[in-house]
Amino acid sequence: MRATVLALALMCAGAAFAQTPPSPANAAAHQAQMMSNLTTLLDLTPAQQPQVQSILQEQHTQMQAMHAQMKQLFEQAKASGTKPDFTQIKAMHQQLEQETIQKLSPVLNSSQLAKFQVLMKMHEHHFHGHRGPPPAGATPPAS
Numbered sequence: 001m002r003a004t005v006l007a008l009a010l011m012c013a014g015a016a017f018a019q020t021p022p023s024p025a026n027a028a029a030h031q032a033q034m035m036s037n038l039t040t041l042l043d044l045t046p047a048q049q050p051q052v053q054s055i056l057q058e059q060h061t062q063m064q065a066m067h068a069q070m071k072q073l074f075e076q077a078k079a080s081g082t083k084p085d086f087t088q089i090k091a092m093h094q095q096l097e098q099e100t101i102q103k104l105s106p107v108l109n110s111s112q113l114a115k116f117q118v119l120m121k122m123h124e125h126h127f128h129g130h131r132g133p134p135p136a137g138a139t140p141p142a143s
Contacts, residue, residue, distance in 0.1 A: 041119065042112045051107045059100045066092055 035053050038044065044052060070089055077084040097120060105113060 042108065042115050044112070048107055048112075052104065055100070055103045055107065059096065059103070062096055062099075066096060 035049065038052065038056075039049055042052075069092070070084075073089065074084050100120075101113070101117065104116060108116060
């Protein structure tokens with residue numbers, strides 16, 4: 001049940017990020033709601049909450065930088081008439097996930113960390129439509 005609630009919260013977060021940039025007040029309220037959901041789902045203690053929030057904010061900033069890099073890779077590939085290197089993009093994403101887990105490991109207990117990893121997988125499946133990047137040499141479906 002808790003995982004479902006967080007999955008729904010993460011889906012809403014993705015939809016919110018895909019739209020126009022939220023106002024600072026809306027972003028703060030959204031962030032507070034997400035932290036409240038994580039607190040419930042992971043059974044975070046009051047001492048863990050600010051530590052987890054700080055780590056996730058830092059990782060979110062890194063994710064934004066990574067997205068900017070990916071956009072640049074796509075633009076370079078398009079300009080040169082080639083396809084982006086999906087292997088490189090996937091490796092960048094996996095590296096960020098591993099860094100997040102490493103930073104959370106000293107803060108969360110093993111049960112909380114396992115729950116967080118499940119939530120990350122659910123989040124990834126939602127945003128990637130239950131599929132990974134196309135295989136090397138594959139052509140994208142026609143739109």
